[in-house]
Amino acid sequence: MSRAERVWQKTQGLDALVICSPQNRYYLSGFTGSAGCVFIDGTHRYLLTDSRYVLQARQEAPDFEIIETRKPFDSIVHLAREHEYKHIGIEARHTTVKTYDEIQQRFSDIKWVPATDLVELERRVKDETELMSLKQAARIADEALASVVSQIRPGITEQELAIALETAMRQKGSEGLSFPTIVASGPRGALPHAKPSERQLQADEWVTIDFGAVYRGYHSDETVTIPVTNQARTRQLQAIYDIVYQAQKAGIAVVKPGILASEVDEVVRRVIIEAGFGEYFGHGTGHGVGLDVHEDPFLGPKPEHDMVLEAGMVITVEPGIYLPDMGGVRLEDMLVVTKEGSIRLTSWDKRLN
Numbered sequence: 001m002s003r004a005e006r007v008w009q010k011t012q013g014l015d016a017l018v019i020c021s022p023q024n025r026y027y028l029s030g031f032t033g034s035a036g037c038v039f040i041d042g043t044h045r046y047l048l049t050d051s052r053y054v055l056q057a058r059q060e061a062p063d064f065e066i067i068e069t070r071k072p073f074d075s076i077v078h079l080a081r082e083h084e085y086k087h088i089g090i091e092a093r094h095t096t097v098k099t100y101d102e103i104q105q106r107f108s109d110i111k112w113v114p115a116t117d118l119v120e121l122e123r124r125v126k127d128e129t130e131l132m133s134l135k136q137a138a139r140i141a142d143e144a145l146a147s148v149v150s151q152i153r154p155g156i157t158e159q160e161l162a163i164a165l166e167t168a169m170r171q172k173g174s175e176g177l178s179f180p181t182i183v184a185s186g187p188r189g190a191l192p193h194a195k196p197s198e199r200q201l202q203a204d205e206w207v208t209i210d211f212g213a214v215y216r217g218y219h220s221d222e223t224v225t226i227p228v229t230n231q232a233r234t235r236q237l238q239a240i241y242d243i244v245y246q247a248q249k250a251g252i253a254v255v256k257p258g259i260l261a262s263e264v265d266e267v268v269r270r271v272i273i274e275a276g277f278g279e280y281f282g283h284g285t286g287h288g289v290g291l292d293v294h295e296d297p298f299l300g301p302k303p304e305h306d307m308v309l310e311a312g313m314v315i316t317v318e319p320g321i322y323l324p325d326m327g328g329v330r331l332e333d334m335l336v337v338t339k340e341g342s343i344r345l346t347s348w349d350k351r352l353n
Helices: 003-009 022-029 051-060 072-082 097-106 118-123 128-151 158-171 186-190 230-234 236-254 261-274
Strands: 016-019 037-040 045-049 065-068 087-091 111-115 182-185 206-211 222-227 286-288 295-299 314-317 320-323 327-330 333-337 342-344
Touching: 003 022, 003 037, 003 118, 016 022, 016 072, 022 037, 022 118, 037 072, 045 051, 045 072, 051 065, 097 111, 118 295, 128 158, 128 206, 128 222, 128 333, 158 182, 158 206, 182 186, 186 206, 186 320, 186 327, 206 327, 222 230, 222 236, 222 327, 230 236, 236 261, 236 314, 236 320, 236 327, 236 333, 261 295, 295 314
Parallel strands: 016 087, 045 065, 087 111
Antiparallel strands: 016 037, 037 045, 182 206, 206 222, 286 295, 286 314, 314 333, 320 327, 333 342
């Protein structure tokens, strides 16, 4: 059964479904162009795009009928009226209020039904092809870090280190960046999403690097915190590092099918709270990774994060402690949930020698 067929089976009370967001459109059709919509029902699969992408669409989405159009919703309505469809689902998460109001007013003979996360829910569990792409993205990122880690030394700036890592990921096959690379040294390590600055690394400091590669549309996500020199390991952040490492280790150990996302978060958070640093861990424990670098399932406190983990899901476990004016430590790995537990996709050794 195709992905489009599986998604269609989840619909209720709809005559057809429209998908225009890039990641969901790619997931259903394989089309990588930047413009277009997928229109599916119980028997038909259409891909609507403009003249720039028609040939590409035919090559990438051979199972879809390609319709050339500059106005996809006009063409969608034409198809709907041709098939006498009255209830059309649209992506609730990705459709703007402006677009929704416009199609409601222009095409009032059709009921436009917000459909919540039909494709996103299907995307949670990865198939073997997706897992291979995720593994390769993680491998590219790890190999890139290994090639530039010798440049982590006093005097290099955060920006220079970020550029070196990003260049290495590109050279090793990354299609782009999962997200803007984070490099935060010294006291700036207390900023979880710090933008790389012109600040130079110092010998007695630590540097946190959050980075990711992209392969065939799939992302990686990993964070390391590294002492600039051995001088840094005499500081308080050595003890903080050990706490974060133990918290991450405890969280990874409990990942398995059937556990709630919030239960993994609780295990990780308890280690940090019992060490006396609970107030300095303000974000969730992790998230899913795939065509989006942040997607379901999200690992955080109850009751918002009670999704059950399933085999084939790919998640991160990324605790952190952030101390104002001192710095911070975050460690992050990607895991695939297996029938027995989990397997790491990222390979950088988080143990300090």
